[in-house]
Amino acid sequence: MDIRQYIQENEPRFLDELFSLIRIPSISALPEHKDDMLACAERWRQLLLEAGADEAMIMPSEGNPLVYAEKRVSPEAPTVLVYAHYDVMPAEPLELWNSKPFEPEIRDGRIWARGADDDKGQAMIQVKAFEYMVREGLLRHNVKFIFEGEEEIGSPSLNAFLKAHQELLKADVILVSDTSMLGADLPSLTTGLRGLAYWEIEVTGPNRDLHSGHFGGAVANPINTLCEMLAKIVDEDGRIAIPHFYDDVEDVPAAEREMIARIPFDEEKYKKAIGVKALKGEKGYSTLERNSCRPSFDVCGIWGGYTGEGSKTVLPSKAYAKVSSRLVPHQDHEKISRLFVDYIQSIVPEYVEVKVTPMHGGEGYVCPITLPAYQAAEKGFTKAFGQKPLAVRRGGSIPIISDFERILGIKTVLMGFGLESDAIHSPNENFSLDIFRKGIEAVVEFHKAFGA
Amino acid sequence: MDIRQYIQENEPRFLDELFSLIRIPSISALPEHKDDMLACAERWRQLLLEAGADEAMIMPSEGNPLVYAEKRVSPEAPTVLVYAHYDVMPAEPLELWNSKPFEPEIRDGRIWARGADDDKGQAMIQVKAFEYMVREGLLRHNVKFIFEGEEEIGSPSLNAFLKAHQELLKADVILVSDTSMLGADLPSLTTGLRGLAYWEIEVTGPNRDLHSGHFGGAVANPINTLCEMLAKIVDEDGRIAIPHFYDDVEDVPAAEREMIARIPFDEEKYKKAIGVKALKGEKGYSTLERNSCRPSFDVCGIWGGYTGEGSKTVLPSKAYAKVSSRLVPHQDHEKISRLFVDYIQSIVPEYVEVKVTPMHGGEGYVCPITLPAYQAAEKGFTKAFGQKPLAVRRGGSIPIISDFERILGIKTVLMGFGLESDAIHSPNENFSLDIFRKGIEAVVEFHKAFGA
Known part of the structure; x- marks a missing residue:
């Protein structure tokens, strides 16, 4: 079955599954949510099994447990390790939400809830693309999943976990959907993080x-x-x-500054969107440089x-x-x-x-655009969004990306599908259904290209 | 009966009465304590009647009600108006209290509770001195009481109340016990406020x-x-x-700066008491000037x-x-x-x-030391504490003192009995029993001198 048709036929179930995760307030910063962390990890374990993993398990760490799952196709085939996190940010200030943060609602073609994008919605894109590849018999490489529950508090237990499980987590590339694109009509892949x-x-x-x-x-x-x-x-x-x-x-290289200057960016629109009369930042750098490379x-x-x-x-x-x-x-x-x-x-x-x-x-991180997995991701985006994604550095931090490189020796490709308007970490976090669908398609095309 | 003997015989009752007031958490800053404000006002009304007032009543204002009471001796005699406040500061942070803020305890010769000094304890000094004067038939002038319930939030309703009741509140001098002395062995009268x-x-x-x-x-x-x-x-x-x-x-006059310089003050002891290694303030002024005249x-x-x-x-x-x-x-x-x-x-x-x-x-306030009521207060302190009190400016504010002067045209004498170690507005507020007793005696002697 064609991936678009598959998404159309299965979307109600995809959303039910996503909503069942969102309803668990897995807030890692607040100790009173310890039970929710376990419940959320367990729910992912079930969903990963149902999606086609050979096995899925809860693995203890010094802090919240991790969810590990794998689908082995062949010992000779390369392996993709999908990382995501099941914890979310606190929802405060609650009075600014238009609907309850842990009761997902669909309005205006968007899912509104804490975690709708970061990272339950984006993780679900990975899992549903994987499900399609397995069910259609298209998978040509091994896939592993590792979902952690402490990303929003700085992943304090992950380093020790990585060190203890280097063999289990062996892979050729790590795939992460936890970043955002320049815009809904401006797909991009993140090649740098702060x-x-x-x-x-x-x-x-x-x-x-x-x-x-x-x-x-x-x-x-x-x-x-x-x-x-x-x-x-x-x-x-x-x-x-x-x-x-x-x-x-490092001073931002002239070539990169030129590329950044070519990114379509309307400063007036940017200011209006966040409601400020003026911007402020380091002298001698543009807004896009200030919030990504500086x-x-x-x-x-x-x-x-x-x-x-x-x-x-x-x-x-x-x-x-x-x-x-x-x-x-x-x-x-x-x-x-x-x-x-x-x-x-x-x-x-x-x-x-x-x-x-x-x-x-x-630490910060840089992904070379010559990496085969990066090029597979580029192909996936091109098919799903109808245009070649821009390679951009982003201002956010996923400190563990550089830890993956340092401890496991594996590069990460950041296939993120968020938008600035998704308001992650803020009241009224949301995630576009259209992007959710395109995301699944892009990851399916990544797998096809990577396996080829 | 001699005042010291009277205090000794009646002290258990005085403390019972004071504790009954302290147990009412009359926190004016928090709207959820509205009922406590009424309960506290009513308790004062009863106590003022029992102490010897001819009449006592609760009077409404735009905010919390006031308690008014009076004892008329003769239309020809002068009148003393005693002002106090029955509201207290919030008790937060609660975890720093050694005993519950609204459950008074006596330890080490001190009463420990929110309001023990400011202003329930000090107001009780006034009421018990008045009781003695009435019971012993010594009172030669009229006494009025006005206790408000919004002092700690800036007395927002008092000005309108004063304007509406100028006739009722007519008096020759206002007496207030809501300030502190330089030390237990260093009695002083406040002649200026910020x-x-x-x-x-x-x-x-x-x-x-x-x-x-x-x-x-x-x-x-x-x-x-x-x-x-x-x-x-x-x-x-x-x-x-x-x-x-x-x-x-106004620049502090040279004569006043010289007087301030004569006040015994140990800067090392002062720093040690509040736990700081160094002080900080306006260049060119001493610590005592910085916290009172600047x-x-x-x-x-x-x-x-x-x-x-x-x-x-x-x-x-x-x-x-x-x-x-x-x-x-x-x-x-x-x-x-x-x-x-x-x-x-x-x-x-x-x-x-x-x-x-x-x-x-x-506004700030200055009391001239030539005022007869000031001199009566000076005599009262001298008898009770065994030495003439120093006249000092203090750094705290009782904004309504200048309002009394502006609206009612009456000067105020500030007979305050607090000590810096009383920790008013802070956790572990306390009030010395010894000072409580001497305070009653000082006010009794004030009345005797003022009536003479």
Whole structure:
């Protein structure tokens, strides 16, 4: 049966299966969802078996378990390892959702739910393409699946798992659908990712909350101090002021900057879509360079003092921030992490104490466009979307992609089908049904081309 | 009966009565405590009647009701109006309390509870001194009481109440026990208070939370921006950078600076008590000047982005801060409020939108030491504490003290009995039983001297 017909006939079942996954709030950041993690892993195990895997199992790790499945065609054939993650981001702030985050709804040709795209929807594309290849007897290579449950918290247990199971996970290429395209009519393949470093900062001033009238003006306020320190991390030109931060950052090659400049990009439309009057970033670089090839620094969360209703006056004892930096290829996240800690400690004034805790991190990644699997992916996109995909670097981080290369020695092809409008990590995450269908077709064509 | 003997014989009852008030969590900042406000007001009404008032009543206002009571001795005699407040601050963070905030406990000669000092304990001093004067037939002047329930949220309904009841509240002097002394062995009377202005700042960047990987580096982060703006409010010399902020600030007169310099003050002990290695404040002023005669700026609360467990990466849509400035006499809080709003709007970068909401405010206050009621208070302290109290300016704000003067035309004498170690507004608020007893005696002696 033709793949398009197969999708048409089976779509209600595909969506039922996807919705059964979405309804499990597998939020890895919140310990109260431990049971949901297990339930979600188990549901994937069943679905992978039903899709045609010879075997599928739950494998323990130091943290949430992983789901492993495989379909062996021949010991001589090459092997594709499909990686995905079954955990999702927290759904807060809940009041901004138009429908419940864990009750998927279809409206305007889109699935609305946390995980609709990232990564349950995209993982389902892989599984349904695999199902078609198996049922139609078209598979010419072995396929393995490894789905983890800690991607959104930085995959703390994955490295140890990879090291412990190098033989099991042996493959010729890793296939991942967890990135996005330039647009619905502008298919693209991701050839570069940014790395990540993440820290929590705790500033302690006085040993207890003080009356701001009795002490204000004479005792340093840790929130004021935290703000002053955070304001010293990015300079006026949008450059990160940490000494040696840029030491390993390669200047973007002129050829690549030219290619980026050719990507159709409407800055006015981009600003309008996110509702800002002006953009801000590093001097000397374009928006597309700033959000993909250049490092960034963001305060992801801040809190301290009285944050309830009304107007309590207080000179608080403590203030906190969660901060992150997106890194580019060749920046070592552990080195950057140390540089950051050193920099913060070097600017701590004597009137507060500051603790900086590195939380997690990962390296950037580059995929060469000469890789046979990359070219198979390019063919898949071309057939499904009717045009050759652009090769682009993206600003997001999948720290484990570089870990795959480092630990398993395997390159990854990033066949991502998300759109910016999918609002992943935000309220009203959604995923286009049209893209879902085209995605399945693109992965089927990848398998055909890779097997040939 | 001698006042000391009276206190000794009646203390268990005094404490029972005080504890019955403390057990009512009359937190004005939290709307869910509306019923507690009414219960607390009613409890005071009963206690004022039992203490000897001719009548006591609950009077409605636009917000929480007030308790009014009076004892008329003679139409020709002067009148003392005792002001106090029955509301308390929120008790958060609860985990830092050694005993439950609304279950008073006596340990180490101190009462431990929210409101033990501010202002239930101090108000009880006034009521028990009044009770003694009435029962012993010593009262030679009229006494009125007005207890409000919104002091900790800036007394939003009091001005309208004062204007509506000028005749009822007519008096020669207002007596307030809601300030603190320099030390248990260093009695002092407060002759100056700082004013207050308070704002909430809302910074909006993108119209939704964004993925910090896909947008980070190209789109301004509202938390980073908020921190940068807050860092521009106090300059390197500890001066507030808002244009015209100091226009109406009087330089502290040389004579007063000399008096302040004579106040026994151990900076090392002060630092040790609050657990900081260094102090910070306006260049050119001493610590005691900085926290009493000079303005201050504090971020009382800040929040935005992901503040839960773990490490969510996000470029948030919004960031918030609650900020306040302590003002000195002659600074108009409404003018300062406008200057602040104008300044913030003048430094808002084009890539975010900022809303600044003035929350509440009040003027500073000065009490002349030549006032007869001040001198009666001085005598009261001298008898109770065995030494003449120092006249000092304090850094806290009771905005309504200047409103009393403006609206009712009455000066206030601030007979406060708190200690810095009482931890008002903080976890583990407490009040010394010894001070409680001496306070009652001091107020009794005030009444005797004032009536003479």
